Structure formats: structure tokens, C-alpha cells
Amino acid sequence: MAELLTLEMKALVGELGELVKADPRNEAIRQAIDDYERSDELNALVAEYNAQQNALADLYATAGDKTPDEDVAKALQERIDLLYDTITSHPVYAAYMDAKKAFDSLTNGIIAELQYVITGERSCGHDCASCAGCH
Structure with a gap:
């Protein structure tokens, strides 16, 4: 099978x-991970x-x-909701999400720029106002 990429x-x-x-x-992102x-504390909450x-x-x-026991289902759901809020507001989790968003933007930008270099076209954003419309 031929190599996918040249040495260059x-x-x-x-x-x-x-x-x-x-x-x-x-x-x-490495530090946040x-x-x-x-x-x-965060791992116990997630577990x-x-x-x-x-x-x-x-x-x-x-x-x-x-029908499952509604009281048990409600109690479980309330605990799940509380844990979710606690996890997503935890400073370590928030820092991780911020770092992940920034790193994902970097890698997505690299991919978009590479696609532009190859095709000569910028990819459309998620907002139709950013280009002339879908084709």
C-alpha cells in the first residue's frame, strides 16, 4: 500500500x-487536563x-x-441535576472547558486554513450572514 503522505x-x-x-x-489544555x-473532588462528583x-x-x-417509582425517579433526577450544576460550575472543570475551547479553535483554524490553501475557498461559518448563502 502506498504511503498516504510524502516525506515532504x-x-x-x-x-x-x-x-x-x-x-x-x-x-x-495539557495543564487543564x-x-x-x-x-x-471533581472525579468523585463525576463518578x-x-x-x-x-x-x-x-x-x-x-x-x-x-411505570417506575416516580418518587425514586424524581429523587435520582434531582440529584443528577444538582451534580451536573456542581460539576459544570467547578473551577477545575470551567478551566478545562475554557482551555479546550481555545485549543479546539486553534486546531479548527489550522484545518480551515489548510482547506483554504488547497481549495482556494473559505468554508462557510455556521451563520449564513458570513457568506453569500448556501449553494
């Missing part, structure tokens, strides 16, 4: 990779959230054709 392409991708690795957004993984989600799913699955 691989070299240029390697150079681009080094530039991305040196970008502060890369360091920020590390902080997320090391946060015992409980997943357990509560599974318990709710099991409640409905075991009910079969019957």
Missing part, C-alpha cells in the same frame, strides 16, 4: 506540530453523576412495561 508532507506536518506544541493554548485528572445516571437508567429498564 510529513516534514511539514512535523513542523506544524512543533508550532502547535509550542503554542500557549497547547500548554493550557492534568488538573482535571488530579482533582479528587457519582455517572452512578446516578446508571441508577436512573436501570430504574426505567427494570420497570419494563410498568
Whole structure:
């Protein structure tokens, strides 16, 4: 099977990779991932959230054709909602999401620029006002 990339392409991708690795957004996402993984508090919240989600799913699955106990289902859902709010407002989670958004913007920008170089056209945004309309 033929190589997908030429040696020259691989070299240029390697150079681009080094530039991305040196970008502060890369360091920020790496640090945010590390902080997320090391946060015992956040990981405990996520583990409980997943357990509560599974318990709710099991409640409905075991009910079969019957209606599950509404009080139990409501209590589980309320706990799930509280855990979700607690997780998403946790400073470590918020920092992770901010870093992820910034890094994703960087990588998406690289892909968009590469597509422009190849095709000569900018991709449409998600807002129809950004171009002449769909074709």
C-alpha cells in the first residue's frame, strides 16, 4: 500500500506540530487536563453523576412495561441535576472547558486554513450572514 503522505508532507506536518506544541493554548489544555485528572473532588462528583445516571437508567429498564417509582425517579433526577450544576460550575472543570475551547479553535483554524490553501475557498461559518448563502 502506498504511503498516504510524502516525506515532504510529513516534514511539514512535523513542523506544524512543533508550532502547535509550542503554542500557549497547547500548554493550557495539557495543564487543564492534568488538573482535571488530579482533582479528587471533581472525579468523585463525576463518578457519582455517572452512578446516578446508571441508577436512573436501570430504574426505567427494570420497570419494563410498568411505570417506575416516580418518587425514586424524581429523587435520582434531582440529584443528577444538582451534580451536573456542581460539576459544570467547578473551577477545575470551567478551566478545562475554557482551555479546550481555545485549543479546539486553534486546531479548527489550522484545518480551515489548510482547506483554504488547497481549495482556494473559505468554508462557510455556521451563520449564513458570513457568506453569500448556501449553494
